[in-house]
Every structure is written in C-alpha cells, then in structure tokens.
Amino acid sequence: MIRVVIAFYVLAIFLVSSGHGNVVPFRDNNIFPGCEGYMFVDDEVVIEGPFNEDCVLQFETQEDRILAFSVVDGDLIETASFLSIHDGIDSKAPVLLAENQKVLEVSNKDLPTTVYTTQSEAVIRFTNKKLTSNLKLKIQKAVRCAFNLGIDSQCGRVVDEVSCYCATFVNRIHPDQTMFCVDHNMKLVSFENRTEEELVQAAWGTEVSYWTSLTDTRRDGTWLWESSMTVPADYTNWYPKRPNTAVNNVDDCMAYGGATYLNFWGDIACTTMAHAICEAQP
Template identity: 45%
Template sequence: MMKIIAVCIFALASISSSYSNVASTRKCGGRVFVDEAILIDASTQQDCIWEFQTKEDRILVFTVVGGNVKDAQQFLTIHDGVDIDSPILLVDNQKILERTRQDLPQAVYTTQPAASVRFKTAPTSNFQLQIQKAVNCPFDLGSNTACGRLIDEISCYCVNYNLRNHNDQTTSCLLNGFKLLALESRTEETVLVNAWGNATRYWTSLTDNLNEGVWLWGSTGTGIVGGYSNWAIGQPDGSGNCVHLNDASPQGGWNDDNCANLREAICEGQP
C-alpha cells in the first residue's frame, strides 16, 4: 500500500541546503525528496516556495485532495524545475493519452525529476496538494503500440501488438524503460484486458525457466505462491515455460506456452 507523508504548511521549513524525506518544522517552504507520496496543506502565506526532487529516472505528479488542480492554480504555480525561470505547468497543457482512464484525478506532470511550487496568494478554501513520484508515460513505444495510465496516475502500461517471442518482447520492454507485465491482482488484470481487448493473448513475465514448476514473475523476481494467480482451467499443462493471458477463452485465465511462440505483449512501468 502506498504510504503518504503529510507535511503541514503552517509549520514548514525554510529552504534547506539539501533535500530530505521529511521537512523540518519551521515556517514556510522547504526542500523535500519525494519517494513516497507527500501531502502539503494550502499555504496561508504569500510567496511560500516549495522545491521537490525525486529519482533521476522518474518525474513528479501533482494532484489536489479536496479539490482539483485547475482551481488550485488560482493560488499557486507549479514549475517544471526549481530555477526561478522554470516554465509554469498548466492543466490545460498536459498531454492526454488515448488509453488513460478518464476517472483518474486531475493531474499535472513534470518533464523532469525536479519541480517547485510557489503560492501566490492565500487560498479561499482548504485543500491539500499531493506530490508523488511517477513514471513518464509516452504516447507509444513505436509502431503498432499504445500507452496509457490505466491503474493510477503514477504508473504506465503499454501494449505491443507486434508479434514476438517471449525473450524479444522482454527485451523490447526493457529497451523502452519498461518491464514485461507482472500482475498483482484480478482488478489489475481485468482493467488491462478491458483496455486492450479480449480477443488477444499477451505475454507476461511469468515463467518457470529457472526451476520447472516454480513460477516467478521475471519482472519482479516474486513468485505466485501466496500471491495472485489466475490459471485457466487445466493450466499449467506443461506446454511451455512462459505464460500468456488467455482471456480470449470463455474461462479466461493464464496458459503456459512455448516461449518461442510469437505473441503480443504488455509492458509496464512502476514508480
């Protein structure tokens, strides 16, 4: 479960010399390294400046609890970087991916791992600004692919309709900064199948290549024993060492198959 660090803006830190996970208790503003989600209360002061930094290969996403980002931008500006001349990010200028869920919270994404927030005026209503580490989600990964934020506002999934064997699909995901799919719940699987269509079968990272009969998600190194599994009826049947989704069948579920067979795939990026 995602952790949230709450930071009260009524007792904020003056900007420190280095980033930290938790702001110290002083007045207004601070520098915070974002790993888990962080909440800050709407400032009661003008010219209150926050700076945020996350991992170099990730970006930052801003949402509002108790409101929406567009309304909040009456009182604050979110900058793509921490320099004084860093461009202001606006909700209206955010790229919209075709496959992204429409019911996700209104969000503003940076293009780099650093951002600053400057409160221009004290807001007329209470809200909290949430800052999270996120994966950059492209429009696609090349020809015959598509991407979107299907589960939440911080992860990204891309479908690859090009037919490849399991190893080549794994490599293709990695070359684009993603990993071949590892499933954690039935909800996640259902959302992906509904988004990409029920009539196709996608390679996942689940294999027993290292130890026959011991199924591990190659993308995470975790097993399915004690975790989520969704084998189709009669599966696995020893047909191969790699697993694909089989929601095209009436029963649904997973099938083991020969890793050399050519199939489509789903790549995922997690923060």
C-alpha cells in the same frame, strides 16, 4: 503506501521528515526568507493547508523520475488562482497547466487530474490570494509515459497516476518481447492483483494473446514473475485445469487472452508468437 503530511500555517512552516520524504531548509534562504521549504520525494507526500501567502516550496525526486501533482478529494484545475506549479527550479521555469498536459488515449479516465514535470525537480509558488478551504496537495514520484514505443504500440497511465503500461501489437516469442520491453526501459508485465489485471485488460482487450513475465523456465512447476522475481502469492487467474502439471512439459510461459484462454491465464510454449504488455513502475 505511507503518506507524509505537512501542515503549512500562516505564521510558520512545520517541516516533518520520514522514510518517504526528507525535509531540509530551502537551498537559498535569501530568496524568500521565512517562507521556504525543500523536500525529496521518494514515494508520495501530501501537504496540507492553509498555506502561507507568497511562499515557495521546492520538490525533488530521483534523477531518472518525474513528479506528479494532484489534489486529494478535489480538482487541480481549481487551484490555479492560489498557486502555480513550475517545471524545474529555475526562476524562468514554465508553469504546468492541467489543460496543457498531453492526453494518452488509453489512460484511465477515472484518475484524478494530474500535472507532470519533465524533470526531477519542481517548485510550487503560492499567491497572496487566500484559500477559502484547506487544500491537500499530493506530490508523487512517477515514471515518464510516452504515447507509444514505436510502430504498432500504445501507452497509457492505465492503473494509476505514476506508472506506465504499453502494449505492443507486434507478435514475438516470449524472450523477444522481454527484450523489447527492456530496450524501452520497461519490463514485461506482472499482475499483483485483480484490479491491475482488469484495468490492463480493459485498456487493450483480450481478443488476442498477450505475453506476461510469468514463467516456470527456471524450475518446472514453480511459476515466477520474472520482472519482479516474485512468485504469485495472493492472486492468480489460471484457466481451469491450467497450468500444465505434466513432467517436463514445454508450456513454460504465461499469456492471457485469445480464443482459448480469454481473460484467464494460460501456459503455452515460450516460442509461441503473441503480443505483449510492458510496464514501468516508479
């Protein structure tokens, strides 16, 4: 992931643009003349102090996403006397406080303290209190993450600060679990690496089976993550002697967990009833 770093100095603000963030003049230069900045956050940006006193910086991401603010190698809570992060660009936009953020029970406790907007725009206002050290603020595009997707489900920021994973504990066949995720603007999970899989499994366990998006329904023997339309490349976790290589076998969908496959991948009939994991990525 490419990071864009902008240094804001006492006498001037140097604005840098790249493929991940386009910096243009602030939309209303009459409000804070000489101390304004605007950036569109397409992925992630890091702004590095020291910062101008009484400055205002505006950030925006795509309309159906939100913004996540954290501190690199530090604690966001400790910045409260130096800056305020506002949920929106209106002059009366509320201040986002770490202690007021909703806590999702299964979220990864090792993630940095992060505050989230409820919309696609935000403003940072710096106070006139001087920083005792350089500060690096990280601003990321993120997806919304609810407490759950209804009865018998649970959600959390399990892997990182910007994605969302939800488990549904209702047994359904594979096609129905796929549609359940889609109906909630998510996709059936696909595992890109061992770390992602281990974090998801740690959140909800492996005592029962969970559907993923990996299938070979399009071509027998060619396994494809349906959610991302990619083939497993650098990482697989098949149970020994799986998947089934018999011609025209009906074990066309991958689930993990349960008494047979435990934390490994197993190919089973798509008509099998199982729980599922949905995911949403920014």
